[in-house]
Amino acid sequence: MKIVAFLTAAALVTGVAGFAAAQTTTTAPAPAPAKKSDKKMASKSAAGTVKSATADSIVVAGKEKGKDAEWTFGVDSKTSVKKGGKAIAAGDLKAGDNVSVRYMDHDGKAMAQAISVREAKPAEKK
DSSP states (O other), X not given: OHHHHXXXXXXXXXXXXXXXXXXXOOOOOOOOOOOOOSSOOOOEEEEEEEEEEOSSEEEEEEEETTEEEEEEEEOOTTOEEEETTEEOOGGGOOTTOEEEEEEEEXXXXXXXXXXXXXXXXXXXXX
């Protein structure tokens, strides 16, 4: 009987010691959260004629790879809009203005970074 009690006590001590050891073991630190790519997204550019403009978007018609194209660009408070070297609001752009747009694709939408109204070329005299 003493042997059975001794073995039972030994098993209990071994189990408790194993449980305690499991509680004190260290685990590897959690991996760092996934970062978005450190690469900056490349700016793109387009040039053409304003079809319409509002405070939050601009539609430009132009050429892309030799074919007619139309782009809609989002405009926000970070978008720089200039005409004749002076800052203006996107809503002040007029249909027919000749513009150059620098933009980036952001969540599937083209967001304008800078819009510059280009001077119309003077008509050639005949």
